[in-house]
Amino acid sequence: MTMIDLGRPESGDVIDLIIEDHRRFEALLRDLRNSESDRERVRAAFSALHVAHAEAEEKYVYPALRRKTSVDAEEVDHGAEEHAEGNEALLALLECSGTDTQKFEDALEKLAELVNHHLTEEELTILNPAREDVGESTRLELGAKFATERNRQIDNDCGNLDNVRRIVQEARAEGLLDDSEGP
Incomplete structure (x- = not known):
């Protein structure tokens, strides 16, 4: 099964890179809803992008924004919780x-x-304030780190079932998921 092209950015403004992925998510969700599409391929591509994007944001982008912006730390923490819910x-x-x-x-x-x-929510409460609060050089530096980590994750088959199970178990252990709410 060949992978759907998820793009391989190497650099750019981190906000633009994140938003490009957001548009990819929307397109993949449309394809998943379409019973005539190759849903297996689309599901695999969505999974890879979802995991890679979230891991790269949490490793580089969220910690930097917590330090450098007026973005409320609670908004950043909430973003990580929403990644966990999405992974679940x-x-x-x-x-x-x-x-x-x-x-x-x-x-x-x-x-x-x-x-x-x-x-x-991320575009409104995290990315918009970051546009104003984070200088271009920092956004470009974060963009390169985000892109490198995102691509590394995809290359390592991050969206496979076993890895997604592991990530969800870790999120539960960290208290990011409310066990009373199942998928």
């Missing part, structure tokens, strides 16, 4: 044995709801 919903989608079942469609609806909420 992604796991439920990956665990569906087929892509033509009601279970798959229910899992997709939950995932799309969480991801779309996160994209909107």
Whole structure:
């Protein structure tokens, strides 16, 4: 199964790179909803991008924004919690044995709801303030780090089922997921 092209940015303004990925998420979600698309390929691509994007943001972008901006630390922490919730919903989608079942469609609806909420909130409460508070050189430096980590994650098959399970288990152990709310 060949991978859908997720882009391989090497540099750029970190805000632009993040927003480019957000648009990719929206396109992949549209393709997942389309019963005529190759949902297996799209699901694998979405999973890889979701994990790689979140890992790169949490490793480089969120810590830098917490230090350098007027972005409330609570907003940054909330972003990490939303990544965990998205990974949990992604796991439920990956665990569906087929892509033509009601279970798959229910899992997709939950995932799309969480991801779309996160994209909107992150763009409004984290990225917009960062445009004003973070200088261009820092945004470019963060962009290179974000892109390198994102691409490394994708190259290492970060979206595979076992890795997503591990990430969700770690998030539970860190208290990022409320166990009373299942996927």
